[in-house]
Amino acid sequence: MTTTKREKMRMVRVAMPEQQPSERRWNFDEVNLGLSEALAVAEAQRCLFCANPPCVAGCPVNISIDAFIARVAEGDFSGAAAIIKSDNSLPAICGRVCPQEEQCEGSCVLANKQKPIAIGYLERFVADWERNRGETAPPQIAAPTGKRVAVVGSGPAGLACATDLARAGHQVTVFEALHSPGGVLVYGIPEFRLPKAIVAAEIDGLRDLGVTFETNAVIGLIDTLDDLLDTEGFDAVFVGVGAGLPRFMGIPGENLVGVYSANEFLTRVNLMKAYAPGADTPVFDLYQKRVAVFGGGNTAMDSVRTALRLGAAWAGIVYRRSEEEMPARIEEVHHARDEGVDIVTLTAPLAFTGDEQGSLTSMRLQKMALGEPDDSGRRRPVPIEGSEYEVPVDVVVVAIGNQPNPLLMKTSPDLTHTRWGTVVVDPETGRTAKRGVFAGGDIVTGGATVILAMGAGRRAAAAIDDYLSTGEWWDGTTQTR
Amino acid sequence: MTEIVATELLAPGITSYVLAAPKIARRARPGQFVILRATGDGERIPITIADTDPDAGTIRIIVQAIGKTTTVMAGLGAGGHLSDVAGPLGMPSDIRLVGTAVTIGGGVGTAIAFPVTRALKAACNEVIAIVGGRSREYVILEDELATAADEVYPCTDDGSYGYPGFVTGKLQELIDQGRHLDFVLAVGPVPMMRAVAEVTRPHGIETVVSLNPIMVDGTGMCGGCRVEVGGTTRFACVDGPEFDAHLVDFALLERRNRAYRWWENWRMRELTDAGERQ
Numbered sequence A: 001m002t003t004t005k006r007e008k009m010r011m012v013r014v015a016m017p018e019q020q021p022s023e024r025r026w027n028f029d030e031v032n033l034g035l036s037e038a039l040a041v042a043e044a045q046r047c048l049f050c051a052n053p054p055c056v057a058g059c060p061v062n063i064s065i066d067a068f069i070a071r072v073a074e075g076d077f078s079g080a081a082a083i084i085k086s087d088n089s090l091p092a093i094c095g096r097v098c099p100q101e102e103q104c105e106g107s108c109v110l111a112n113k114q115k116p117i118a119i120g121y122l123e124r125f126v127a128d129w130e131r132n133r134g135e136t137a138p139p140q141i142a143a144p145t146g147k148r149v150a151v152v153g154s155g156p157a158g159l160a161c162a163t164d165l166a167r168a169g170h171q172v173t174v175f176e177a178l179h180s181p182g183g184v185l186v187y188g189i190p191e192f193r194l195p196k197a198i199v200a201a202e203i204d205g206l207r208d209l210g211v212t213f214e215t216n217a218v219i220g221l222i223d224t225l226d227d228l229l230d231t232e233g234f235d236a237v238f239v240g241v242g243a244g245l246p247r248f249m250g251i252p253g254e255n256l257v258g259v260y261s262a263n264e265f266l267t268r269v270n271l272m273k274a275y276a277p278g279a280d281t282p283v284f285d286l287y288q289k290r291v292a293v294f295g296g297g298n299t300a301m302d303s304v305r306t307a308l309r310l311g312a313a314w315a316g317i318v319y320r321r322s323e324e325e326m327p328a329r330i331e332e333v334h335h336a337r338d339e340g341v342d343i344v345t346l347t348a349p350l351a352f353t354g355d356e357q358g359s360l361t362s363m364r365l366q367k368m369a370l371g372e373p374d375d376s377g378r379r380r381p382v383p384i385e386g387s388e389y390e391v392p393v394d395v396v397v398v399a400i401g402n403q404p405n406p407l408l409m410k411t412s413p414d415l416t417h418t419r420w421g422t423v424v425v426d427p428e429t430g431r432t433a434k435r436g437v438f439a440g441g442d443i444v445t446g447g448a449t450v451i452l453a454m455g456a457g458r459r460a461a462a463a464i465d466d467y468l469s470t471g472e473w474w475d476g477t478t479q480t481r
Numbered sequence B: 001m002t003e004i005v006a007t008e009l010l011a012p013g014i015t016s017y018v019l020a021a022p023k024i025a026r027r028a029r030p031g032q033f034v035i036l037r038a039t040g041d042g043e044r045i046p047i048t049i050a051d052t053d054p055d056a057g058t059i060r061i062i063v064q065a066i067g068k069t070t071t072v073m074a075g076l077g078a079g080g081h082l083s084d085v086a087g088p089l090g091m092p093s094d095i096r097l098v099g100t101a102v103t104i105g106g107g108v109g110t111a112i113a114f115p116v117t118r119a120l121k122a123a124c125n126e127v128i129a130i131v132g133g134r135s136r137e138y139v140i141l142e143d144e145l146a147t148a149a150d151e152v153y154p155c156t157d158d159g160s161y162g163y164p165g166f167v168t169g170k171l172q173e174l175i176d177q178g179r180h181l182d183f184v185l186a187v188g189p190v191p192m193m194r195a196v197a198e199v200t201r202p203h204g205i206e207t208v209v210s211l212n213p214i215m216v217d218g219t220g221m222c223g224g225c226r227v228e229v230g231g232t233t234r235f236a237c238v239d240g241p242e243f244d245a246h247l248v249d250f251a252l253l254e255r256r257n258r259a260y261r262w263w264e265n266w267r268m269r270e271l272t273d274a275g276e277r278q
């Protein structure tokens, strides 16, 4: 059956089957249920298979999107999986969390005329199909090289780097500060958006490749980078420690009981499972409470939707710009609104007030107007005099972004960093100023995306492989052990 | 998994554990702590490294059973295991030659003061240790302190042993006797640390306290451990846990530590009920 371009243009984009908003706001199960085989094939058949597909250029790791969608259209899901996996080692995750509207789907030729191909849904479908089938082709691993690499941090950057290095025959140990690996994928992004079983399956896959995980290992304290290279016998190190230092707003009352950073709130709920009955770690009882989340990114959306699921009577986003400027994935903003999240834009906090016990009771807000564009190109919010008002609130979550955690940097004086605390690297290779040490992900870019972190991890893996075989460092020196 | 090599009951509800943790044993400096989970689904709790034996590859921690995790731990003996132990965390104590130093431990705080006491002595200071407890049986580590400090003064609230009264009474007494004190470290319940700060403040004696806010990760990632020192917000797990006692906002610390009291009580009740059902 061949469909003409004209016919294809008339077909409608697939709708993702999802849990009903009224139901899902009370549970932590995944919101998106995934495409059926029939839906996936139908959506794939809508693709125009462009000669020079712009979608591929829109994907930070340049997945051969047209090629994998062609396989899906033919019903060859395992062929599609192989194509995706050659560029992306975490497709089940990226298919779920990538900001597709700004990347692959945003570049699809259909994006303007009709609706773009649901590349993210298809990628997720293929990855889930392969995982659920349970039998993946045994991974190709090169002959052992005898070289050992330490990967510091087990977020997407570290996991992607470890995968490629292990495949290249190197012996890889991943060091993770927390008690379980996965980085933001496990402590930040909630279950209802990214089931933890999927992250666990990826990590099991890495173990099958021979990668060792050392949890509870805070590098910089238990071992410095020098210790890893000089004492522990690692030939190279990849630093993928993320941007895990929460920013606060610096306004009065921010240390009241009831004011959380998004990191703390989400870690308590996700990593420590505070939502599950019988968990040991508490989170404030939000049942019938008022919860305000400050920020407009994915972290803010995750926090507010988590609050709703914990029973909040009112859960709202308070954002100082307008909805257009919100950096969150569009799908999350829609999901949040459908679930009953209130989105208050052009509003900023001035102060928090508490009772004599030191518990938060209210917040003072101020209306904003949009002024001239700032450095980021977004219009700068300017306060409107006299628009201040006070509202009662029980819990506040501050989700205005994270900065690189200085812990590792403090003990690694020979890494160079910017004034924002990010590590300076050669963007092509991830090489730092320190011999044998590479870095990538949020620690280099500041808070960014899963796919960018993953891509950086893979580029660094290639450069590490190169370094390990030649011993050549950028300064021209060669070192052999 | 971390193996418990030995346990010893030091006082009612206060247990000393020797853990097999060779790497932490080599790295830890006085003043640092670990974050541990007793069981695979348990809470992460911070506990100070009271002592290390790098040759044996062990660390010692001293834990008071006050809530669920610490009570569960109290039921573990030699040969048992803790699910996770991460460390050493936090900034080591700033150990230097000050002259005459006083270390004050209240209750289980003595376990935290002990390694610092020994390090201060090793740095050639004259060291006076004051140890407080509710009554005689709650005064811990007196013998160990006797080998580490030049003078040891046990104090009991009920007067059953040593100086009758609070540790601050003993400290005041030393000051009143005209002893020249250059430095004070105080570790214990928040009201005790606050009281010590008030005793030394008028005399301008440099005073440091080791703060015990609620922690989650212990790596500077969550900000749950924030404290205010001199009007600035600091993360106790990475910037501390030791801070200048004269600048700490103790009232805030106390309020933040009470945040989950309802939950802690409820969880303990569950634990006791489960015990009674058995």
Ligand SMILES: Cc1cc2nc3c(=O)[nH]c(=O)nc-3n(C[C@H](O)[C@H](O)[C@H](O)COP(=O)(O)OP(=O)(O)OC[C@H]3O[C@@H](n4cnc5c(N)ncnc54)[C@H](O)[C@@H]3O)c2cc1C
Binding pocket: A097, A098, A099, A152, A153, A154, A155, A156, A157, A158, A175, A176, A177, A178, A181, A182, A183, A184, A185, A188, A189, A217, A218, A219, A220, A240, A241, A242, A243, A244, A266, A298, A299, A300, A302, A329, A405, A407, A408, A440, A441, A442, A443, A447, A448, A449, A450, A451, A453
């Ligand atoms: C709540 C939330 C929601 C998000 N949603 C999305 C989304 O929908 N889509 C998207 O693309 N991106 C999203 N992001 C951003 C994305 O998660 C990050 O860009 C990405 O995880 C960065 O990966 P990374 O590997 O650099 O670091 P991380 O994922 O931060 O992992 C770093 C790891 O290193 C560990 N570590 C830190 N210091 C040390 C040390 N000294 N020693 C050992 N280990 C250490 C940390 O514990 C952590 O596990 C979200 C972020 C958050 C916080």
Ligand SMILES: Cc1cc2nc3c(=O)[nH]c(=O)nc-3n(C[C@H](O)[C@H](O)[C@H](O)COP(=O)(O)OP(=O)(O)OC[C@H]3O[C@@H](n4cnc5c(N)ncnc54)[C@H](O)[C@@H]3O)c2cc1C
Binding pocket: B033, B043, B044, B045, B046, B047, B048, B049, B061, B062, B063, B064, B065, B066, B067, B068, B069, B070, B071, B108, B111, B112, B211, B212, B213, B214, B215, B216, B241, B257, B258, B264, B265
């Ligand atoms: C840096 C530091 C070092 C410490 N060293 C020791 C030590 O050497 N020996 C010792 O017995 N205790 C120590 N503590 C206190 C110890 O962490 C708490 O007693 C323990 O967390 C109680 O846990 P629980 O589950 O048994 O009790 P819970 O019922 O959870 O809590 C009881 C009390 O412990 C406090 N608490 C609860 N959870 C935490 C947490 N995650 N972090 C900190 N405090 C918490 C609560 O405010 C409450 O007052 C230290 C605390 C800090 C911050």
Ligand code: SF4
Binding pocket: A058, A059, A060, A061, A062, A063, A065, A088, A094, A095, A098, A100, A103, A104, A105, A119, A120, A123, A451
């Ligand atoms: S990895 Fe992300 S950006 Fe690339 S194709 Fe997949 S969903 Fe799109």
Ligand code: SF4
Binding pocket: A046, A047, A048, A049, A050, A053, A054, A055, A056, A065, A066, A069, A107, A108, A109, A110, A117, A119
């Ligand atoms: S740009 Fe759109 S239509 Fe063209 S190949 Fe890519 S997904 Fe298909």
Ligand code: FES
Binding pocket: B214, B215, B216, B217, B218, B219, B220, B221, B222, B223, B224, B225, B226, B235, B236, B237, B238
């Ligand atoms: S415990 Fe999380 S930042 Fe200190």
